[in-house]
Amino acid sequence: MYQFITGLPKVELHLHIEGSLEPELMFKLAQRNNIEIPFANPDEVREAYDFSNLQSFLDIYYQGAQVLITERDFYDLTWAYMLRCKADNVLHAELFFDPQTHTARGISFDTVMKGLTNALADAEAQLGISSQLILCFLRHLDEASAFDTLQQAQLWKDSIVAVGLDSSEVGHPPEKFARVFAAARKQGYLAVAHAGEEGPSSNITDALDILQVSRIDHGVRCVDDPQLVSRLIEEKVHLTVCPLSNTKLKVFQSMEQHTIVDLLRQGVSVGINADDPAYFGGYMNDNFTAVACAHTLSQKELGQFTCNAIDASFCGLERKLELHQQLQAYMDSQ
Template sequence: MTAFIQGLPKVELHLHIEGSLEPELAFELAKRNNIDIPYESPEALKLAYEFEDLQSFLDIYYQGANVLQSEQDFYDLTMAYLVRCKQDNVIHTEIFFDPQTHTDRGIAFETVFNGIHRALDVGESELGISSHLIMCFLRHLSEESAIDTLEQSLPFKDKIIGVGLDSSELGHPPEKFTRVFNMAVEAGYLTVAHAGEEGPAQNIIDSLEMLKVSRVDHGVRCVEDDKLLARLIEEKTPLTVCPLSNIKLCVFDDMKQHNIVELLRKGVAVTINSDDPSYFGGYMTDNFLAVNEAHPMTHQELAQFTLNAIEGSFISDEMKNRYREQVMDYVSKF
């Protein structure tokens, strides 16, 4: 099954580009930009990636982002992720970026955007990986800050497919951002939001109803509400689940307790994603392997994760058909 998973075409819908910053690249960029890192080596930094919850991760995540200063830095970061995508047979990715993490440090919005977007162009032309870019608002900051970020994004609107909501879920419910999401929809953006990871199932409901999201990022606590679960199945609402992340952040104690396969078999449109792979110990193939090891599946069930992601992506119907055929052709060989 390992060979099948490695070769399976994959689509990633939940990836924070800043969370793909590997320790080795962090040290390289720190040296380039003359920035001190409070660790002796990449290995020592990696050892610090032991988290008790989401907040303990975010503290080190934002610290790591400080090494990102120039357009070239963001280009190098994104290209490193795309190379991993190629190795894992990711054919399409929809990448989150957090402008406020950088603009609050005095880095211009266009510096961040231009570096990431330039790499995505190269990823498509040279690696054959299609992509979309989603701008996330940091929910621990004010809605006013989110509105300001939305306004900064408008000159680049033709190259940003949607907006999302990430960072600390507890204490920052969806209704805090209803106004800015309405403004984003009026500007032509699609919407997604993190919900039901640390926060309750009600956050998923509120994201669907208040923020008009096309899909829910994480969403694993949907099982706490039978009515919501039935709605997700009926409406085929995609959940972009991140298995290794959920274990690392103690959402589940171990992968055998994870509910992703149970949800898949109930008919929920769950997908597998890597979230912040540098910090959580795995990219796409690693996540597939970990889930299958804990919950052995058939070839068709594993492929269904990709088929769900294709259907839940923001690509054209023509591309969806092409990618579906690619997956089914692959499965038929087994």
């Protein structure tokens, strides 16, 4: 099965680019920018990646982002991730980025965007990987900060396909950002939101009804509400599930307890994603393999994860057709 997974075409819709900062690159950028970090070597960083919940992860996640200063830093970060996409046969990726994490440190929005977009353009030209950018608002910050970030994005509107909502879910429900999302939709952005990871299933319903999102990031707590599961199936709402992240952050105690396969078999549109792979122990192939090792899955079911992600992606119809054709060609060859 591992050989099949390695060759399987993939589409990633839930990836925080700041969460792909590997310890080695963290140290390289810290030295380049003369920034002190509280670790002696990359191994010490990895030893710190023992999280008890979402907040314990976020604390070290924001600490790591401090080394990102220049356009070159953001380019190197993004290029490193796209090389991992190439290695894992990811054909299309939609990347979250958190501008508030950087602008709060005095890094300009333009610096972040130039680094990201140049790397993504090079990845499409040199690696054949298409991509989209999703601007995420940090939900632990206030509405005013989100509105300010939306305003800063104006000059880069053509490079950003959607807005999202991430960071600490508990205590920061979707309705906190209702007006920001309404303004973003009016400007032509699509919308997604993290919901139902550590927060209740009602956050998923509110993200759909109040924020009017196109898909839900995580969404695994939907199983607590059978009527919601039925709605997700009927309305073909896609869940960007992140298996290794969910077990690392104790959303599930083990991969065997994860509900992604049950949801797939019920007809919910679910996909497999890496979330913050540098922190959670794996990129796309690792996540697919972890699920396949814990659950008995057919090749058709593994391929369905990619099929669902293609349909839920924000790329154009022509690119979707290309992706479906590549997936079908691979499935037919097995």
